Amino acid sequence: LIRVCGPIIQCQLLETALLNILNFQSLIATKAARVCIAAENDAVIEFGLRRAQGVDGGLSAARAAFIGGCAGTSNLQAGQQYEIPVSGTQAHSWIMFFEKESEAFQIYAKALPNNCVFLVDTYDSINGLRRAIKVAKQLQKDGHEIIGVRLDSGDRASLSIETRRMLDKAGFPNAKIVCSGDLDEFTIAEMKRRGAKIDIWGVGTRLTTGQPDAALGGVYKLGAVRAPHEQWQYRIKLSGESAKTSCPGLLQVRRFHQLDHRFIADAIYEIDHVVSEPCVIVDLGNETHTEIPARTEYSDLLVPIFRYGELIYRVPGIEASRGYARKQLRRAPPAILRLNKSRAYKVGLERSLHELRSRLIARAREQRD
Amino acid sequence: LIRVCGPIIQCQLLETALLNILNFQSLIATKAARVCIAAENDAVIEFGLRRAQGVDGGLSAARAAFIGGCAGTSNLQAGQQYEIPVSGTQAHSWIMFFEKESEAFQIYAKALPNNCVFLVDTYDSINGLRRAIKVAKQLQKDGHEIIGVRLDSGDRASLSIETRRMLDKAGFPNAKIVCSGDLDEFTIAEMKRRGAKIDIWGVGTRLTTGQPDAALGGVYKLGAVRAPHEQWQYRIKLSGESAKTSCPGLLQVRRFHQLDHRFIADAIYEIDHVVSEPCVIVDLGNETHTEIPARTEYSDLLVPIFRYGELIYRVPGIEASRGYARKQLRRAPPAILRLNKSRAYKVGLERSLHELRSRLIARAREQRD
Numbered sequence: 001l002i003r004v005c006g007p008i009i010q011c012q013l014l015e016t017a018l019l020n021i022l023n024f025q026s027l028i029a030t031k032a033a034r035v036c037i038a039a040e041n042d043a044v045i046e047f048g049l050r051r052a053q054g055v056d057g058g059l060s061a062a063r064a065a066f067i068g069g070c071a072g073t074s075n076l077q078a079g080q081q082y083e084i085p086v087s088g089t090q091a092h093s094w095i096m097f098f099e100k101e102s103e104a105f106q107i108y109a110k111a112l113p114n115n116c117v118f119l120v121d122t123y124d125s126i127n128g129l130r131r132a133i134k135v136a137k138q139l140q141k142d143g144h145e146i147i148g149v150r151l152d153s154g155d156r157a158s159l160s161i162e163t164r165r166m167l168d169k170a171g172f173p174n175a176k177i178v179c180s181g182d183l184d185e186f187t188i189a190e191m192k193r194r195g196a197k198i199d200i201w202g203v204g205t206r207l208t209t210g211q212p213d214a215a216l217g218g219v220y221k222l223g224a225v226r227a228p229h230e231q232w233q234y235r236i237k238l239s240g241e242s243a244k245t246s247c248p249g250l251l252q253v254r255r256f257h258q259l260d261h262r263f264i265a266d267a268i269y270e271i272d273h274v275v276s277e278p279c280v281i282v283d284l285g286n287e288t289h290t291e292i293p294a295r296t297e298y299s300d301l302l303v304p305i306f307r308y309g310e311l312i313y314r315v316p317g318i319e320a321s322r323g324y325a326r327k328q329l330r331r332a333p334p335a336i337l338r339l340n341k342s343r344a345y346k347v348g349l350e351r352s353l354h355e356l357r358s359r360l361i362a363r364a365r366e367q368r369d
Numbered sequence: 370l371i372r373v374c375g376p377i378i379q380c381q382l383l384e385t386a387l388l389n390i391l392n393f394q395s396l397i398a399t400k401a402a403r404v405c406i407a408a409e410n411d412a413v414i415e416f417g418l419r420r421a422q423g424v425d426g427g428l429s430a431a432r433a434a435f436i437g438g439c440a441g442t443s444n445l446q447a448g449q450q451y452e453i454p455v456s457g458t459q460a461h462s463w464i465m466f467f468e469k470e471s472e473a474f475q476i477y478a479k480a481l482p483n484n485c486v487f488l489v490d491t492y493d494s495i496n497g498l499r500r501a502i503k504v505a506k507q508l509q510k511d512g513h514e515i516i517g518v519r520l521d522s523g524d525r526a527s528l529s530i531e532t533r534r535m536l537d538k539a540g541f542p543n544a545k546i547v548c549s550g551d552l553d554e555f556t557i558a559e560m561k562r563r564g565a566k567i568d569i570w571g572v573g574t575r576l577t578t579g580q581p582d583a584a585l586g587g588v589y590k591l592g593a594v595r596a597p598h599e600q601w602q603y604r605i606k607l608s609g610e611s612a613k614t615s616c617p618g619l620l621q622v623r624r625f626h627q628l629d630h631r632f633i634a635d636a637i638y639e640i641d642h643v644v645s646e647p648c649v650i651v652d653l654g655n656e657t658h659t660e661i662p663a664r665t666e667y668s669d670l671l672v673p674i675f676r677y678g679e680l681i682y683r684v685p686g687i688e689a690s691r692g693y694a695r696k697q698l699r700r701a702p703p704a705i706l707r708l709n710k711s712r713a714y715k716v717g718l719e720r721s722l723h724e725l726r727s728r729l730i731a732r733a734r735e736q737r738d
Contacts, residue, residue, distance in 0.1 A: 015460075016419050017424070020427060053426035053584075054389070056423040056424055060422075091381070092590070092606050093589075096590075099602065123606075127738075153609065205584045209584045222461070237461050237464075240523050244522070365492070
């Protein structure tokens with residue numbers, strides 16, 4: 001929730017820009033968090049620029065993915081512009097440029113002896129791995145260690161197990177296995193379930209575009225208007241679907257939490273209406289009431305950012321935003337973070353706001369011409 | 370298909386930019402064409418900036434949607450930058466700003482008497498329509514005609530039929546009915562089937578982001594390399610899936626057509642290999658052969674754009690690109706343009722290229738270390 005308060009024309013000018021930025025970047029940060037949850041403690045690198053929706057779609061996706069938990073991006077411009085760690089490995093075209101795969105590895109190793117992640121699947125992953133190990137041994141004699149190898153196609157759960165075995169046996173227990181190619185939170189979770197030995201995940205298209213949800217449906221609604229020196233008049237938009245009817249008023253979000261800081265539920269309330277104690281939260285879908293016991297700990301989430309046109313908020317660096325997101329995710333009920341059969345987090349209207357909304361719905365329906 | 374030929378480093382630098390631009394804009398132009406086919410001869414306006422993937426995602430989507438067949442966009446920057454017609458109607462916030470809906474219509478009509486498309490669903494579409502008609506009659510007395518009304522929610526197929534009836538009865542047979550809200554080619558086709566009386570469709574999120582296909586999976590592959598003054602050496606990347614194994618060589622596309630210009634099939638061929646006559650096209654999925662009768666008309670699709678760093682192609686204006694797309698779509702077999710149970714267009718490798726590819730696959734598999 002964001003609250004914008006100001007002269008109507010200025011507020012209207014902000015609408016599309018705010019929606020565009022928030023809808024898309026929230027979508028990608030959420031997707032990144034899901035992918036990182038599936039990857040457990042492994043590093044996830046955002047790899048999707050070539051399939052992103054526009055150049056700046058790729059750029060802002062890299063930023064949002066980092067905040068959502070990714071460890072880096074292959075997008076160099078995002079790295080430069082937002083100070084996100086960049087990383088990447090060899091491309092297939094590097095391998096294909098040479099007549100033989102082993103030659104491609106050797107020449108790369110000569111040029112960048114301390115930065116070798118050999119891409120082994122151009123012709124056949126296991127044969128490629130054998131050739132990579134041969135070059136890695138030569139490098140080792142010269143005093144360098146490979147970083148690892150990358151598997152980009154085929155049955156990577158099985159391949160990674162065999163790759164780990166071969167690398168260990170050849171004396172490279174610290175070599176990392178990078179996995180990429182058509183990944184998302186579900187394929188990663190499935191590979192984990194099958195015992196895949198992957199250290200780093202490169203996730204592209206479905207992370208950078210949010211597939212299968214290419215858009216988050218955030219809206220920007222007028223909640224109240226007032227003439228100079230007068231009272232606020234609340235406003236509402238009706239809809240056949242209850243959840244699509246807008247919320248009137250100047251809104252704030254109260255997040256209740258347990259003593260161990262775990263989140264319980266969020267109540268949206270109107271700032272000029274008294275929040276009942278105990279607080280009753282009304283679900284917008286099924287109208288059920290949830291009572292939060294009196295004296296439950298809470299925090300109000302909205303903080304002022306601009307006031308009278310001045311930025312009054314210390315904008316955190318991207319690392320701090322990422323740390324904040326990680327901390328908040330740790331406080332969320334585990335059941336809402338599950339990839340399958342997840343429970344919805346409890347969010348609803350505080351009772352006074354729900355009553356205000358009901359009165360306004362009735363009044364709007366009775367409106368005379 | 371695009372062919373890039375040049376020093377390897379330069380070709381590599383182009384990879385990500387070309388893929389990003391072509392994958393995304395082809396996706397959206399295709400989606401727009403599908404939406405326009407569903408809308409039959411009605412105008413479709415692109416409405417999706419607030420849900421687009423980044424600001425420039427919205428901008429390039431507006432451009433691609435116009436080329437794919439849309440009549441305009443609500444994105445003012447795209448209008449200015451690409452000379453795409455812009456249009457839009459009232460926002461809900463305009464209506465909600467006033468205490469009464471009729472007041473919102475009246476004040477709008479006073480300010481823009483020749484540009485009224487009243488948004489009628491803020492409280493109740495039929496009541497809103499009644500109020501809009503009242504204001505339209507007043508406008509008419511003053512010598513102005515409304516352009517129309519917009520339905521943004523509810524059962525718009527039924528609502529549009531009732532709206533048409535009420536507008537006609539009130540003496541506004543030329544008033545247009547604009548429909549918007551969660552539309553795509555399938556919802557439009559379904560509303561058409563139910564007899565909806567819509568003149569203009571405003572399509573947002575699912576057009577601008579391509580949902581449910583948020584990305585087109587185009588790739589950029591090395592087909593051949595050569596040292597100065599030497600012969601081309603063909604290159605291939607293998608994959609467990611036949612269709613994902615790359616195509617070697619310097620490629621061109623030959624599109625065969627009937628005497629009435631209707632497309633028959635496309636053959637991808639290698640420019641230094643003789644195209645057999647009759648041409649045999651090998652399907653990459655199931656390896657079936659299709660023979661194109663000798664002396665069938667064709668055109669080769671790739672034309673030079675840059676040569677030795679110079680632009681040698683006259684870049685068409687956006688209207689010309691749009692006209693070209695429309696003309697090409699009219700020449701496509703109708704069965705491939707159906708929204709449901711569509712047939713795939715026949716595309717495959719010309720036989721000599723298929724043989725070259727098979728030889729290279731065998732050789733890559735036998736590669737010695």
